[in-house]
Amino acid sequence: MDVQSDIRTGDTRAIARAITWIENADARGAALVHDIYRQTGRAYIVGITGSPGSGKSTLIARMAALLAAGGAKVGILAVDPSSPFSGGALLGDRIRMFDISLTHDVYMRSMGTRGSLGGLNRSTRMATRILDAAGFDWILIETVGAGQSEVDVHDVAYTTVVVLAPGMGDDIQAMKAGIMEIGDAFVINKADREGADRTLNQVESILHLSAAEGWNPPVLKVSAEQNAGVDELVAVIARHRVHLEEDGELDRIKVRMARLDVVEILKERLTDTMNTELERAATQAELEKVATRETDPYTVADMIVDKIWRGR
Amino acid sequence: MEEKIRVLVAKPGLDGHDRGAKVLARALMEAGMEVIYSGIRRTPEQIAEVAVQEDVDVVMLSCLSGAHNTLFPRVVDLLRQKGGGDILVLGGGIIPEDDMPFLKEHGIQEVFYPGAPIKATIQYVRDNVHKEKHS
Numbered sequence: 249m250d251v252q253s254d255i256r257t258g259d260t261r262a263i264a265r266a267i268t269w270i271e272n273a274d275a276r277g278a279a280l281v282h283d284i285y286r287q288t289g290r291a292y293i294v295g296i297t298g299s300p301g302s303g304k305s306t307l308i309a310r311m312a313a314l315l316a317a318g319g320a321k322v323g324i325l326a327v328d329p330s331s332p333f334s335g336g337a338l339l340g341d342r343i344r345m346f347d348i349s350l351t352h353d354v355y356m357r358s359m360g361t362r363g364s365l366g367g368l369n370r371s372t373r374m375a376t377r378i379l380d381a382a383g384f385d386w387i388l389i390e391t392v393g394a395g396q397s398e399v400d401v402h403d404v405a406y407t408t409v410v411v412l413a414p415g416m417g418d419d420i421q422a423m424k425a426g427i428m429e430i431g432d433a434f435v436i437n438k439a440d441r442e443g444a445d446r447t448l449n450q451v452e453s454i455l456h457l458s459a460a461e462g463w464n465p466p467v468l469k470v471s472a473e474q475n476a477g478v479d480e481l482v483a484v485i486a487r488h489r490v491h492l493e494e495d496g497e498l499d500r501i502k503v504r505m506a507r508l509d510v511v512e513i514l515k516e517r518l519t520d521t522m523n524t525e526l527e528r529a530a531t532q533a534e535l536e537k538v539a540t541r542e543t544d545p546y547t548v549a550d551m552i553v554d555k556i557w558r559g560r
Numbered sequence: 561m562e563e564k565i566r567v568l569v570a571k572p573g574l575d576g577h578d579r580g581a582k583v584l585a586r587a588l589m590e591a592g593m594e595v596i597y598s599g600i601r602r603t604p605e606q607i608a609e610v611a612v613q614e615d616v617d618v619v620m621l622s623c624l625s626g627a628h629n630t631l632f633p634r635v636v637d638l639l640r641q642k643g644g645g646d647i648l649v650l651g652g653g654i655i656p657e658d659d660m661p662f663l664k665e666h667g668i669q670e671v672f673y674p675g676a677p678i679k680a681t682i683q684y685v686r687d688n689v690h691k692e693k694h695s
Contacts, residue, residue: 331590338585
């Protein structure tokens with residue numbers, strides 16, 4: 249299998265294998281990104297985040313179906329938390345999207361967070377580049393975002409949609425500081441249920457406080473299950489895209505993301521270098537001295553940094 | 561970085577009894593694997609396509625309706641057609657021992673009967689995942 253050329257033709261097996269390489273930090277993944285990166289930057293990336301149970305997966309399945317029906321190629325990356333204890337993960341987003349791969353031109357991949365905080369897997373960023381090179385027009389990224397820290401999706405997506413459900417009123421107050429700030433659009437999903445209007449009002453009142461010039465995030469009532477309001481959401485995303493393109497903001501975002509692409513890899517490389525250094529016998533001896541209080545952690549850390557820098 | 565074993569636990573056909581499949585999915589997760597559960601009443605076509613998209617190492621099919629002789633080999637055939645012939649396919653559920661040779665002939669590498677210890681199942685997966693898949 250020639251993964252590189254197969255990816256360009258959109259071959260499912262090749263795409264899936266490439267993402268596995270990226271996830272496993274396999275050197276073939278890096279070589280592949282090296283070869284295909286020039287072909288990326290065309291896909292439009294949308295992040296969908298919200299609390300567990302707010303109906304993100306069902307909503308994404310509807311969105312993907314709608315976009316695919318319009319002739320677009322849609323890729324979905326769904327990130328679920330890995331267990332910090334076993335490292336395993338139950339990736340449940342498929343259950344609500346099982347049909348979609350057969351009825352439409354949609355690729356979907358489930359990912360565990362594998363120890364990353366912030367709601368994303370550290371490979372999600374490069375996985376979007378793979379899908380981008382494979383010719384997907386839209387990439388939808390689903391992450392769990394329930395609090396202040398799970399806002400990383402904002403660094404990967406051009407448009408971020410925050411999904412809420414009725415009855416989460418008090419939670420919204422608590423969410424104010426984190427996730428409420430990253431939404432370019434807000435969805436009150438399960439809007440056929442009681443309390444939808446109350447939640448809508450609460451969200452609007454919070455957003456009202458920070459209203460400013462330019463884009464003010466719309467709040468939409470949607471019922472993904474009944475397929476109501478999904479077309480309006482897609483229209484809002486398209487409008488946001490036009491907004492970003494028109495005032496040059498999209499280009500600025502792309503520059504920021506290119507930088508983050510590098511930073512992500514840099515972090516990985518530096519961590520590897522650090523771990524190698526920590527394993528060396530000489531370093532182990534220094535670590536033991538920290539334990540016996542013969543020296544302090546700052547001294548040893550600075551020593552390791554010096555050694556890494558001089559060694560290069 | 562270590563390679564995670566990725567597993568699709570799938571329920572082909574019309575039977576809706578998935579307690580066993582869910583317990584298995586949970587146990588595999590606790591054993592450190594990434595587990596995708598299909599939900600009930602899936603077609604072999606859906607299962608094979610999802611297995612390839614998710615690049616799983618193992619597909620574990622659960623069937624309690626008696627249709628395993630039709631459904632399980634069909635999944636294997638479709639996986640081969642989609643380039644996923646290297647994916648390990650295992651079966652479980654209410655399956656008479658007499659059907660075992662037929663299933664093995666048709667690409668189901670092992671079948672776990674009711675009462676099979678879950679630890680043994682996990683160990684079997686660990687020992688038999690096609691390691692050459694990633695090389």
